Amino acid sequence: MHSPFVFALYNNVVRHTGFFARYEDVEHCRTELLASEQIITVTDFGAGSHTGAGRQRRVRDIARTAAKPRQLGQLLFRLVNHFQPRTVLELGTSLGLTTAYLATANSKSRIITFEGCPATAAVARETFNSLGLRTVELIEGNLDDTLAPTLAALSAPIDFAFFDGNHRYEPTVRYFEQCLACRTDQSVFVLDDIHWSAEMEKAWEAIKAHPEVMLTVDLFFMGLVFFRKNQPKQHFSLRFDHVMDKLLDRARRLSA
Secondary structure, three states, X not given: OOOHHHHHHHHHHHOOOOOOOHHHHHHHHHHHHHOXXXXXXXXXXXXXXXXXXXXXXXXXXXXXXXXXXXXXXXHHHHHHHHHOOOEEEEEOOOOOHHHHHHHXXXXXXXXXXXXXXXXXXXXXXXXXXXXXXXXXXXXXXXXXHHHHHHHXXXXXXXXXXXXXXXXXXXXXXXXXXXXXXXXXXXXXXXXXXXXXXXXXXXXXXXXXXXXXXXXXXXXXXXXXXXXXXXXXXXXXXXXXHHHHHHHHHHHHHHHO
């Protein structure tokens, strides 16, 4: 790697193997969700599930198949802990585990998270309450209807954004471009599942080519986007070695 910024980020944040006490709190919530027999009716505005699950789903099954794995949630925690953003957007709350990692990484951050499914949002609120998270604002409804007015009402720029709300090309690029109006040169955007489908591959390539994007890091499961104008446009593909094999094995089991 020829970028000192990426070299430091990769070694000190991405590959960091230390322990943060708040990890245990979030994982305790995961354990409870994995044991939940509650059945909810899921409303999905995105590309749907790779597992072919129907609308009636057990919370434990959503936690097992749709919630971000521990390793990726903790990577998001480390990114927020490192960059210390004041305003964080998450497009796609699900059961609230990823939101919890984002919120516990910096108690001073304002977390705005979007969830389209009312039943899933209700479970997420229970997650936030159990962790005592007071800085999370959950906005319920279709992102096509809720994102633009929320951005228009922001009084501060977006310092950090995690895109996990729709796994199709056009909405992903549209949401990204909408958020660009509120970013700064120091903002960090993270896109989930950039190689999840052909549409997500296409969206990732379009975002990399965007003239305002100066630096990207492809970690296979996630893509990091930076707007730092003090360096030439560069794209990196780096291995997330200490979690890659486990996550690939999990994906194989789910698709079997």
